[in-house]
């Protein structure tokens with residue numbers, strides 16, 4: 001299994017997860033998680049990753065915020081891609097947007113399969129209706145995704161244990177957020193229990209999970225104002241005991257290159 005971010009941050013997020021070709025899926029199976037980009041932008045980003053949008057088996061939506069949901073239904077409609085999201089996430093979407101799109105409800109506690117990929121949703125604290133993050137398992141490798149989460153929970157630590165790869169929100173450095181000129185209510189929202197993960201809390205989660213299989217870590221959803229790549233890398237490097245250069249950062253404009261969990 002391999003994955004690539006097409007862009008990550010408060011202006012738009014999308015992640016491609018791809019299982020390799022198998023007897024049942026001779027051309028592999030690929031999913032998109034979130035699409036906070038306009039259709040044309042998303043198509044260009046997919047093309048850059050070498051993906052024909054029509055080959056996507058599904059778009060999974062973590063929650064209804066625009067940087068995750070913005071382009072989902074337009075892209076799904078245009079290329080005939082099925083959408084999966086929690087009941088709460090779908091409740092917050094105007095039903096007109098479901099027109100000519102196959103929409104599937106997933107429970108944020110029940111595993112389901114898309115082709116050879118087992119999807120394991122888990123709920124997270126965030127200021128959305130039913131925010132859900134995912135672990136993907138193709139029987140050989142496991143990838144955990146955690147963004148848009150206000151704090152650590154025991155269930156998050158359990159869910160992300162035993163992964164080969166992790167995409168971890170490192171939204172802000174706590175001191176940079178404090179010193180920034182963001183208005184106080186926004187600062188309070190970001191650092192609150194239903195806001196976003198700081199570098200330190202992301203590191204705390206990584207330090208608690210079972211990392212015996214972990215080989216790839218990508219820092220994601222970094223704030224342009226309240227974080228730097230070096231600070232995010234340093235936090236996750238200290239949690240893993242790896243050299244900082246080994247931590248990959250997914251940025252807003254380019255995301256990150258393909259990470260192959262078999263390597």
Ligand SMILES: [Zn+2]
Nearest residue numbers: 010065067148
């Ligand atoms: Zn977000």
Ligand SMILES: [Zn+2]
Nearest residue numbers: 063065126148
């Ligand atoms: Zn959000």
